[in-house]
Amino acid sequence: MSFDGLPPLREVIDRYELRAKKALGQNFLLDLNITGKIARVAGDLSDVTVIEVGPGPGGLTRALLAHGARRVVAIEKDERCLAALDEISKHYPGRLHVVPGDALKTDFATLAEPGSPVRIVANLPYNVGTELLVRWLTVPQWPPFYQSMTLMFQREVAMRIVAEPGSEAYGRLGVLAGWRTRARIAFDLPPQAFTPPPKVTSSVVHLEPRAEPLPADVRTLGRLTEAAFGQRRKMLRQSLKSLGGEILLESVGIDPTRRAETLSVEEFVRLANAV
Structure with a gap:
């Protein structure tokens, strides 16, 4: 058993035959020390609904719940992962709500309970990460439905999010993120932290909405x-x-x-x- 009383993630992956699928942009994060570090970057979660995209076998999900998240809503497209997530749900009764489906077709603003603050925390699948971020940065209502976003990207994408004018990485993402949020890179992760290891370094980015960004359409x-x-x-x-x-x-x-x-x-x- 691991620190939270649930089986080790490698055992879960073997039991449910959860080989990461390239087509879904999956790279599973198995080190519970690292998932715990991501949860801590997101801050005090005790009265918060956390929205997670692409939980896979549930490494980050477990860390969020173990670090006191009041409620986690996890959107998972890969049906193979649902049984593993159901195990976590039973271990934390009433605190994990799994939504089977495609994050790109999800109305995130409706997932929170009335009056409950929302934070988005996710090891985003590589193939949809940038598109989801742009959608969250350009929601029509501002301040947005979320208090903050703590997201993992390939380091190259993370550099574009926090880029300043005049730098090589500065582009559309840097303008949109700089306009509406304060963004910083919290820490980097080597490929070896994942299964299977990607070819690139990854970075965790923390974004906090500006209360009053410059007005623009x-x-x-x-x-x-x-x-x-x-x-x-x-x-x-x-x-x-x-x-x-x-x-x-x-x-x-x-x-x-x-x-x-x-x-x-x-x-x-x-x-x-x-x-």
Whole structure:
């Protein structure tokens, strides 16, 4: 038995024949010391509903419950994992609610109980992680339905989330995350921490929503950053041609010969409001 009285994760994986599927972007995190560290980054969970995406055999799920999460709602697409998660649910009666299904088709705002604060904590499947983050960053209602997000990504993606203007990694993700949240990398994980080991280092990113981000239309800012960084080697007058190009840029006092990675979040917001 492990620290929480449940069988070791390797035993669970063998018993239910849970080989990670590449098609689902799965890399299982088995080290309960590391999953515990992720749970601690998310803060005090005692009165919180935690939403987890892609729990797999339940390593992080167990850590969240052991660290006192009042309730965990876990969305799992892989039906093979449901029996293992049911075992955890029985061990923590009434505290784990498993939702079988696709995270990309889930309305996350409806998963919380009325009056219960929500935090999102997940070792996101690699193939949907970025898309889910963009959706959570661009929800229409702000402040959003969640208090914070503690998420694992490939390190390269994590660097793009926390990137500053002028850096190689700065792009659409950096603008959206910088606009609406304060984001930081909490710690890195080597490939050996996972089964099977991915080819890359992973990072845990913690994001806290800004109470009052600069006002801008979410969709317009999204279109603008997509156009600007879609042709990042070109001058903005060229990459933003479809949105007004030179005239748009000059109307807000931005030199049309600049490139996307030199613009601050504030300048992108100004442009979005001018569109």
